[in-house]
Amino acid sequence: MPVLHDIINTFNDIFGHTFMINALLGILLVTPLFGLLGTMVVNNRMAFFSDALGHSALTGIALGVIVGIHQPLWSMICFSVLMTVLIIIVKKANTASTDTIIGVFSSTAVALGIAILSSRGGFNKYSVYLIGDLLSINSTDLLLLAIVFIIIVVLWFLVFNKLLLVSVNHSLARSRGINVQVYEYIFSLVVALIVTISIQWVGIMLISSMMVLPAAAARNISKNTRQYHLYSVSIAVISGLAGLIFSYFLDTATGATIVVISSIFFAVTFLIKLKFS
Amino acid sequence: MTNHENVQCSTCTCGLCCTKIQNFGVTRNKFEILKNVDLHIHCGDLTAIIGPNGAGKSTLLKAILGEIPHTGELIFLDAKSKRTGRPLLGYVPQKLDFDNSSPMSVFDLFAAARTGIPVWLSRSKHLHQSVKESLGKVQADHLIDRRLGALSGGELQRVLLALALEPVPDLLLLDEPVSGVDQNGLQMFYKTVSDLRTNYDLSILLVSHDLNLVAQYADRVVFINNKTVESCGTPKQVFTDKRVIDTFGIDWTNQLKNEKGGIE
Secondary structure (H helix, E strand, C coil): CHHHHHHHHHHHHHHCCHHHHHHHHHHHHHHHHHHHHHHHHHHCCCHHHHHHHHHHHHHHHHHHHHHCCCCCHHHHHHHHHHHHHHHHHHHHCCCCCHHHHHHHHHHHHHHHHHHHHHHCCCCHHHCHHHHCCHHHCCHHHHHHHHHHHHHHHHHHHHHHHHHHHHHHCHHHHHHCCCCHHHHHHHHHHHHHHHHHHHHHHHCCCCHHHHHHHHHHHHHHHCCCHHHHHHHHHHHHHHHHHHHHHHHHHHCCCHHHHHHHHHHHHHHHHHHHHHHHC | CCCCCCCCCCCCCCCCCEEEEEEEEEEECCEEEEEEEEEEEECCCEEEEECCCCCCHHHHHHHHHCCCCCEEEEEEECCCCCCEECCCEEEECCCCCCCCCCCCEHHHHHHHHHCCCCCCCCCCHHHHHHHHHHHHCCCCHHHCCCEHHHCCHHHHHHHHHHHHCCCCCCEEEEECCCCCCCHHHHHHHHHHHHHHHHHCCCEEEEECCCHHHHHHHCCEEEEEECCEEEEEECHHHHHCCHHHHHHHCCCHHHHHHHHHCCCC
């Protein structure tokens, strides 16, 4: 079986490198989370929100630099949590439509981040955050990811039904004794957490596509919540694995390759939808 | 005139359960939306709220739900005054907040509301059967596997009504959609809601935009205007009130007589 032999050889070739193994494990941990959370992000029309969170990472990094933290992850998380809370509070005040408010925060965060980072003599060393580097995942990152994975999956078990009712209609959820605000915060903060942690691997520019595309593609072919989750997670994981392998051979940025594959899924499912409905 | 000794709007003389709304007021962003609303809602009554757009009808429902802060009190007394406090509420919203293309079935909605087991994980046959029975009460059991976003306005309204009745509430709040439900659908909905009075022990508070149907089905009508209850009583009493006639521009009494062959 020379063909099989070739495949095994290729496989050994790819995953003979530690960084590839780490990237593989990282993708297996992070893409299912994107698939899961993405379903609700798309339902609640929060694509723009996750994009804004990604952008806010720049200011998070900048604050980390000012405070003198070597590893900017923690300052990024703190800032994205702060921004999430602020967006929800300002949204509640009903001064402008949600997309305007998110736009205001997003552009402020980007501008502030660039201003601070460029003042220290060159923005270039931070440009890695713009496109991310999935192959830089190390074993400490993997441990952190594993913990986050467990927390989010457990949370998704516990709060999903309530989140779903809140997304259907706030008053309806309220009439069934659900504290709408609490669940709004829980969900937004979980999204903020996973977006911020993944920025360094996926990049600011692509993070929201990673979140939105698998769910958007799954929606085209799902009729109920179960199918929606199943397809969304599958598309996210398959795109992740395929993207990793293709990027190895084509020598392209892994995050971008994953997103391109997800968008192919979107195109295909869209055509299926057109044909069968 | 139909015999309605319980039609008073601020006393409970029926001896049955009663939901008292006492001195409700809602102020948002320093803007007063509702003030001095006193309303007693009796069991077995269908009370319709009417009023011009923006009068605060939906706001009153949201205040009762506790979704927006209000002054005043909401008290529930059951028939023997054994159980008091907040009434168990059922609510039928005007519309859904998420977009129509969302892949969520009618069953998903019920499963999410009734169980703690995540909807994306399991699909129990037993639950499916029980949801089907709930939907059957409003002639909607055939809709169980349809997508919520694919339902017509009338179908969605019936599905949401079935959900609000699970479990049977003390006070059922209905916010009728302004548009999107055809006349047949509306008629069927009013008929279903109206039948609930005889089948269950509950009070119904309905925000309505269709005065004809209100005249036909409601036991009591509450007219909200200028931030408060301006008129309240039987459909005949309210529809002959000058302030109501001024607002809606038509003499509804004549209309009523024509339609029902006289209300007396």
